[in-house]
Amino acid sequence: MAEYLPILLFLAVALLLSVAFVFLPIGVSRLTGAHKPTVAKLSEYECGFPAFEDSRSQFDVRFYLVAILFIIFDLEAAFLFPWAVTVLDLGWEAWGAMMVFLTILTVGFVYEWKMGALDWE
């Protein structure tokens, strides 16, 4: 019996995930669909968009571009901190590795700048 545990687990995971793909969106919309609206709940939060209006209305995709670019450079800083506190112990190898990383990031930054992703207009 025990030797068939892996395949049993595999099938259970597969079934769970497939069921989740189909029923999770339905379930979520069913649960969230029964809303008890109040004016305060329905008003958009700070800089957000109105929640209930024509779904074909246009919104500015540039917000998302800026957000994604921010995350990229935010993560870069997250890598730099642990590196900065240990670089003296790790030596030239660590310094070289970080320089390669920063060079690649800089190429990406130059590309982004040149393609106009940083211009609002």
Added chain:
Amino acid sequence: MNYALWFQLASPEIVLSIAGLLLLLIAAWSSDKSARLVSILTVAAFFGALALSLNFLLADGYAEGADAFYGQYRMDRFAALSKVLIFLSAIACVIVAPKFFARDGMMRAEYPILILFASVGMGLMVSAVDLLTLYIGLELQSLAAYVLASFLRSDDRSAEAGLKYFVLGALASGILLFGMSLLYGFTGTTSFIGIQTAFSDGVSTGALFGVVFVLSGLAFKISAVPFHMWTPDVYEGAPTPVTTFFATAPKVAALALTMRVAIEAFGGQQSVWQQIVIFVAMASILLGGVAAIGQTNIKRLLAYSSINNVGFMLIGLACGTPEGASAMMTYLIIYVAMTLGSFICVLDLNDREGRPVEDIPKLAGLSRTRPGLAAALAVFMFSLAGIPPLFGFWGKFVVFDAAVAAGLIPLAALGIAASVIGAFYYLKVIKVMYFDEPADVIAPSDSTARLALIAVSALFVSPLGYFATLALSPITEDAARALFWAA
């Protein structure tokens, strides 16, 4: 520490990375005018990386391979053979793209660069001997692939394909990472050899969950049943050159990766993963064979065909023997040639206004309007169905042979039965092309590069391909041995 050797071992990826960064700068400064130049330089970089990989594959002295970067990366003949296949497919996908995108004025310099970066990721995947290298390679490949799927961003279907691929791909990456964290937690290491050592005296229940989740994540990446649901939609919606790419290079990389994980990391506990691989292989063969029957879109049909073929290749892995691995590599080589050929044929199906034609009924009577193309497509369909004397038969034959030798006779019998079912829809395409009244929608070809690539692949899968087995079987056997060297 021997940096000179390490950089030499990783030279194919280093060449491609540097080329990618330089070309990105060229693209930034000269925008889309340089698309042609960037494509040519990309192909040149790929040929450089191909030469370096071929050197590792054929030169003496690398038979057992060598580790680099503190056991994160290994270059051996298995990795080298996979890289040769990946780079060759990538070259074909760069060459066929400009004509396709030029019609919408969407040929941008980023297309070849994204293929370059995806190929760097795939090179890392097949050389990974540590879960972290594996994940970084997989993500580099996937991120480039998400963008490629939605490359025709003004086209609804392409955008949908990109979004669907991204959401489901991110989920699969999450499953994979979860499995890896369990493996790390229960074995205390991320290196394949370390996991193998930790598994030598049994697998704990926690680690078993890790194995199951890692295999589920990898099954998604090779689009094997029950994690195949994204494949038909993404293959149909993505621009055809991108679909050609998805069906060849990333599939080679993910299958090679699965082989290395199963045989090196989980090698000591074959009974644990073998039953999962057998189930996945069986389900993929059956579903790929049955679900394709009702399809009228040729790209969807080929998507199910690729699910079906992945099942056959996994039979080789299920054997868990060097013969099985060698058979799988042989099948993979033939699969790449067949798939490249059939998708490039699809690229060549355009109506008189130059719009792509994907409906199978519109191919009616193609044998009278475009006899050459119909013959080539027929050769690929017969070969995919595994009908002798075409080369596709040889791939199936070696896989079944290895399965019988490993004692998996029921699996082999089921595979043979299912390949007969699968033959139906391949033959249906041929019937429409040869025996129906001409619909006369397909215009003559406008690209000699496409025709040349179709001719080369058709020649390889024709019976002439059997001459190649003389050269190929020592190479695939070497590759399989390299895989088992550590196990």
